[in-house]
Amino acid sequence: MSEPAPGIFTFEIFQPHFCELLLSEVENFEKWVNTTKFQVIRPSILNKFGVVLDDFGLQTMLDKLMKGFICPLSKALFAEIGGSTLDFHHGFVVEYGTDKDTDLGFHVDDSEVTLNVCLGKQFSGGELYFRGMRCDKHINTKSHPKESFDYFHTPGRAVLHHGRHRHGARATTSGHRVNLILWCRREMVKFKKDCSSWCAECFEEKRKKLLPLDWDETEEVPSRKEKEPAAPPTTGDKWKWGVRK
Numbered sequence: 001m002s003e004p005a006p007g008i009f010t011f012e013i014f015q016p017h018f019c020e021l022l023l024s025e026v027e028n029f030e031k032w033v034n035t036t037k038f039q040v041i042r043p044s045i046l047n048k049f050g051v052v053l054d055d056f057g058l059q060t061m062l063d064k065l066m067k068g069f070i071c072p073l074s075k076a077l078f079a080e081i082g083g084s085t086l087d088f089h090h091g092f093v094v095e096y097g098t099d100k101d102t103d104l105g106f107h108v109d110d111s112e113v114t115l116n117v118c119l120g121k122q123f124s125g126g127e128l129y130f131r132g133m134r135c136d137k138h139i140n141t142k143s144h145p146k147e148s149f150d151y152f153h154t155p156g157r158a159v160l161h162h163g164r165h166r167h168g169a170r171a172t173t174s175g176h177r178v179n180l181i182l183w184c185r186r187e188m189v190k191f192k193k194d195c196s197s198w199c200a201e202c203f204e205e206k207r208k209k210l211l212p213l214d215w216d217e218t219e220e221v222p223s224r225k226e227k228e229p230a231a232p233p234t235t236g237d238k239w240k241w242g243v244r245k
């Protein structure tokens with residue numbers, strides 16, 4: 001496993017034969033949908049192509065994948081959002097190509113943790129671009145240069161990321177790309193809602209709150225112990241420690 005950018009983990013997950021079997025299962029389902037004119041629910045409002053894998057018998061397999069594989073990983077990699085307590089999944093495939101959806105706009109997922117696996121086939125383009133994790137309040141804030149990361153898909157290889165890691169997919173410029181997406185959620189267990197361990201803006205807000213009042217950030221930071229007054233501060237003291245209102 002590697003972490004090419006903070007909070008983005010990539011690793012080999014499926015053998016080529018398994019990818020082929022899964023792709024043929026999806027193709028069979030789509031043929032049946034076309035023949036019967038059955039109205040299927042597409043995976044998300046952003047995708048006109050692709051199918052929900054839970055809808056045609058793969059729910060148990062995907063649940064085992066989440067509980068047996070993603071949960072132990074998330075416990076270690078995403079402990080701050082309760083990675084070991086994931087208890088619900090939404091599993092689907094998305095399809096991109098010149099006769100399908102080509103790209104996917106900038107968004108966050110409706111998940112705690114997302115597994116994204118390229119199943120094939122032959123394609124060019126379609127890379128994922130990431131722009132940092134944000135909570136709802138800060139979702140539209142600027143990204144910092146160090147938060148910019150582009151990931152190029154390889155069949156059989158997975159990307160695991162925080163659901164609030166803002167991302168999008170660039171255009172698949174030729175061929176046909178199919179990816180399996182598993183949104184893993186925690187529905188039953190409530191978890192503390194302190195976003196500062198992963199949202200860069202909440203982190204910055206919290207950091208600033210913990211700075212002394214009248215703090216000039218260009219000055220060297222003194223240790224809290226050195227400057228903390230022994231007696232309650234009197235009016236006019238420069239250093240008043242505490243939470244900035």
Ligand SMILES: [Zn+2]
Pocket residue numbers: 134135136137138195199200201202203
């Ligand atoms: Zn935030």
